Structures are given as structure tokens and as C-alpha cells.
Amino acid sequence: MKAKRTAIVVLPMLVRRRLRLAALGALNGAALTDRGTPVTVQSPGDWAVPAAVLPVVIVRTSHEGKESEGRGMPRFTTTCTLEVKATVEASSAQEAQDAIEALWFSVEQALFTDYSLVGMLQQFEAVESALEIRADGARHLAGIAASFRCECFESFDPTEAVPAPGAWPVDPPPPAPLDQVAIHVDTIAPADKTGTYPNPPFPDAVTPAPRTQGPDGRDEGTLVINPQDPARR
Structure with missing residues (x-):
């Protein structure tokens, strides 16, 4: 697999894996917090979040589609869905909503400004998100789950050498x-x-x-x- 953009180091892995690792690197590098408490970042994680790990952000890549760019050697415009879910708890619904919205700002800021993630993509095709707040006894849980549809170029050519393994995410050049x-x-x-x-x-x-x-x-x-x-x- 090779990438159309040359600014990012090409590694022997499919878009799905590179996308997930780049998102993880961006979120871990952002050192996310929820009202001063460090946020746990998990991948793939359990979508039904246990209370013991809150606050938490979960990352996984689910759906993927490849659209051919023409006859000959397989070349695709690949669209992969990056799913991200953030969950916090608070003592009231208002506090929970304020907290999840503050955390989600940091999540999007980290993803949309990360060198490895943005550099490997042709575009963020679309983002769809949903907010949910519910009471669980005396506590309130708030979560935002979002699907980032990410577009990237992939090609498969048996005549080309497989890229050497390397570190990922890639550090930006000085x-x-x-x-x-x-x-x-x-x-x-x-x-x-x-x-x-x-x-x-x-x-x-x-x-x-x-x-x-x-x-x-x-x-x-x-x-x-x-x-x-x-x-x-």
C-alpha cells in the first residue's frame, strides 16, 4: 500500500490501521483532561463504558469502502469511518453537558490539527455526531459519539517494494x-x-x-x- 501524498512516511499497513493509530497518537499527544482529571484513551475499547474508566475517549475504525480509480493495477479512493466516543460523568445534567462539550472541543482540535492524521488523508469527507445525556442514580452521564468519514488514496502494485516498517504516528518535520x-x-x-x-x-x-x-x-x-x-x- 502506498499513499498519494509524499509528505507522510509510507508504512506497510492499510488505511484502516494507520487511521486508527494516527487518531490515537493525536488524542494521547493532546493530554486530554476533564475538569482537571486525565482522560483515558482506549482503542478499540468497550463501547458500553464501565464507570471505573470515566472520563474516557474510545477510538475504533469500523466501515471502509474502496472505490476504483481505473483499470489496471488496483488503485482506490478509500473511505474509512473513524468512530470516536467520549464519555464523562457529573452531578447534574447541566454540568455533564458543559463537561462533554468542553472535552469534545479538545477531541476535534486534536484530530483536525494532527500532522500524521491530516497528512495521510485527502480530506475529512464528513463528520456526524450525536450527544446523549442520561441519569444513572445520583450521577449524570454525558457522551458524544461521532463518525469521521476519512478519504485516502491506496494502491497495490506487486512490482513495487514493500515499505520498510517504521514508527507511527510520524513526527512532523522541524x-x-x-x-x-x-x-x-x-x-x-x-x-x-x-x-x-x-x-x-x-x-x-x-x-x-x-x-x-x-x-x-x-x-x-x-x-x-x-x-x-x-x-x-
Whole structure:
């Protein structure tokens, strides 16, 4: 199996497994809490949650479909459903609802901003969620269960070498150092009505001559900043 996107390391596992592991990595990395209490993250977990493990977030991948992209070697647009369920308990229905909504914000924030998860997908096709609050004696339980339909490319080619095993989720690459910032000014007015200037800093923005307004291609002002220059430290 190989991925269409090259930003993420390709590993010898199907979309279903990579999706589940990436979601687990995102949620564990987010260090989720419920009113100060650490949240247990389980996969696949028991959908009928025992009280002893609350608060909890459960992750599993259920349905999967593969749609062919053409004849020849099997290539698919694969859509896999990532199911996530969060459950908390509280002393009142209002407290339970406030708590589950706060936790769910953290769940979606973790999933939608994770490098490994977002990078392996072509898109989050849709998200459907349902909220439930119920009383169990003196306590109230609140839960949100959601289905994230995730789209990814898969292909199967016997002539290609199987990718080597590696760690998953993948750590994001370090940010590239900022070497230079250059600010160029080419104003709308005043402007040279007929002049043509070679190598303008923003050629796509130049108004063709004859012109009634700029930019005309002149670099009328320039400021260059070199953050790595020892003299600036």
C-alpha cells in the first residue's frame, strides 16, 4: 500500500490501521483532561463504558469502502469511518453537558490539527455526531459519539517494494529556519505611465503599459532583514 501524498512516511499497513493509530497518537499527544482529571484513551475499547474508566475517549475504525480509480493495477479512493466516543460523568445534567462539550472541543482540535492524521488523508469527507445525556442514580452521564468519514488514496502494485516498517504516528518535520525577510514597495500611485522595468519583484502584479496606475514594476522601496545575521543578535 502506498499513499498519494509524499509528505507522510509510507508504512506497510492499510488505511484502516494507520487511521486508527494516527487518531490515537493525536488524542494521547493532546493530554486530554476533564475538569482537571486525565482522560483515558482506549482503542478499540468497550463501547458500553464501565464507570471505573470515566472520563474516557474510545477510538475504533469500523466501515471502509474502496472505490476504483481505473483499470489496471488496483488503485482506490478509500473511505474509512473513524468512530470516536467520549464519555464523562457529573452531578447534574447541566454540568455533564458543559463537561462533554468542553472535552469534545479538545477531541476535534486534536484530530483536525494532527500532522500524521491530516497528512495521510485527502480530506475529512464528513463528520456526524450525536450527544446523549442520561441519569444513572445520583450521577449524570454525558457522551458524544461521532463518525469521521476519512478519504485516502491506496494502491497495490506487486512490482513495487514493500515499505520498510517504521514508527507511527510520524513526527512532523522541524520548521525551516527563517533566513531572510524582504519587503518591496511598488505603489499604485504615483506610477510611470509607459516605463518597462526588468525583473520586477512581483511580475504578476505589474499593470501593462500604457497604464493609468501602478504597480509599474519599479522597486520604489526595499527593506531586507536577515534574522541569522550575528550583528542583529
